[in-house]
Amino acid sequence: MNILKISWKNIVYRPLSSGLSLMLLMSGIIIILITLLTSHQINEKFRNNAGGVDLIIAAEGSRLQSVLCNLYQIDKPTGNINYARTGFARMHPMVDKAIPVSIGDNYKSYRILATTHDYVNLYKGKVAKGKLWKKPLEATIGSEIAKKFNLKIGAKFAGGHGLGESIEEHKKQLYTVVGILEQSNTVLDNLLLTSLESVWILHAGHNHNSGGNFDIISKEEHDANLAKKKEQVHHQEAHHHHEKTDSKDYDAILKEIDFKTREVTAMLITYKTTRARFTLPGIANNTDGMMAAEPAIEIAQLFELIEPAIQIVGIMAMLIIIIASASMFIAMLNSLKDRQYEIAIMRIMGASTIKVFSMILLEGLLLSVLGYMLGVLFSHLGMELFSDYLAKNYHYSFTGWIWLKEEWYLLEGAILIGIISALYPAIKAYRTDISKTLSNK
């Protein structure tokens, strides 16, 4: 019968008060840890996905939206800009790379992004299988996409119009997967990349008026389309091997597309020198229908907006933990009243004051460490369940199976709370006058 076991038995013997303290502490830990896990991963995503882009030139609208859309692939486009008119950025002597991106189509709600190979280099993406796209309607896809939809090299797919799960598809012209990228933990993982020309060809004669518009159709039409889609798949598979891509056809179509109608959603700019920021944004902002947004500034502002909310959550968690500590303290002090005879008896049986002191302190420690462990377990489990939901909505992958160094600080905090809550009761037990206690029958 060591003290640890007695402490444990004492905790179990009072399931209600122990349970309450345990649950409060656990809740506090869960709130703190889920906040930490989420913000840590969001920060990491934002860092990984920044790609060193200094400036985004997009259609006039919200700057934050254009950054979220074009860099982080979260929000919808602000509109389109004419590609030919972005020459000022591409030719600017202080610009290192000016990468066009065109966003507006999807494959099963995952974005098809039309761009140049520089975009892949921005994120140091590497080809795992196959190659990067070359001809129109060739696509190189992210690792998550390949996994999720089991798309292999040579597979064909139809792009959907708009960014949501759309019903209207470009069925006549199918994309062919020519390459799969290595996992990079950046936006690349969840994108299907293709050339700008692909999008221009698909939307030729089709007045594609900025992105993000969902096509609303009736349920009947939807069902009919679904049936057609299934046929399409059979069709695809049947013709898979003897279908030839006639690139000359595409050239012909391209020739007919006026440069005035060749549009992109944004230009992602990296500077050769930071001095570029004194001229380039000004030019962009003075160009009709365009604006310049600096990701660093926009994201800093976004975080500034979120910060107080995170702080409030933190304060709430602290409050719960303080309540947990108080509840533990009160529960132990109360139980001590009933247990003064027990403590006297232990002393009679040969337990030293230090032993009695340690027993009470250990009860506090056991409770707080147990609360911590349950909190950590449920936080990670919850985060993992939550991550599916986040992935569905943002196409960012989150996980519950990462471990933060802050969890060690939390453990230290939990131990401290156990000690603080149990210290006074333990001192009281230590000071128990056994003779007096036993005389007051």
Added chain:
Amino acid sequence: MLKTINLKYNYTNEVQLSFPNMEFEQGSQALILGRSGCGKTTLLHLLSGLLKPSEGAVFIGGTDLNLLSGSKLDFFRGQEIGIVFQTPHFIDALTVKENLFLAQTLAGNKKDLASISNLLADLSILDKLNVGTKELSQGQKQRVSIARALINSPKLILADEPTSALDDDNCVAVVNLLKTQAKKHNATLLIVTHDNRLSSSFDLKVQL
């Protein structure tokens, strides 16, 4: 075996209790009688080292309790003295068996289920081995507390009004158990009481 010399205790500044000198052989059994408030419990606490005397000394088996302090005294008490109280108290979170294990380990002995079972069988409460102490009747509790006092085979057993909360039948049973068990373990038995029902059972009596 047990010897007190000139034992005095200042209860408050005005009230000083002084006790007659006593000396008992190993294995002797005695009653210490006195009316309420004459310091019976105080004497018992002095004998067991729970209280320090203001003057005088207590020797148990040649050891001067005044010379032991802190955890040494606690340990000595656990090993050498078994105490039975009027109202028995236990660690409620533990079963009878675990309470007795605790008594063994706190006194520095190994857990010994065989000796616990033997003792409980002698006290005819072996069936309560795995029962929580809250579920015992008053008489059963007193038997378990006797078992706890005896479990480490102490040299000295002190009992403070062990029978005053019991009816006549239980009173006789408990006294007989104390006497036979003390004899069996060759322990000195001192019972502090005002319960006259016990007078006839003891030859050796000290009047306070």
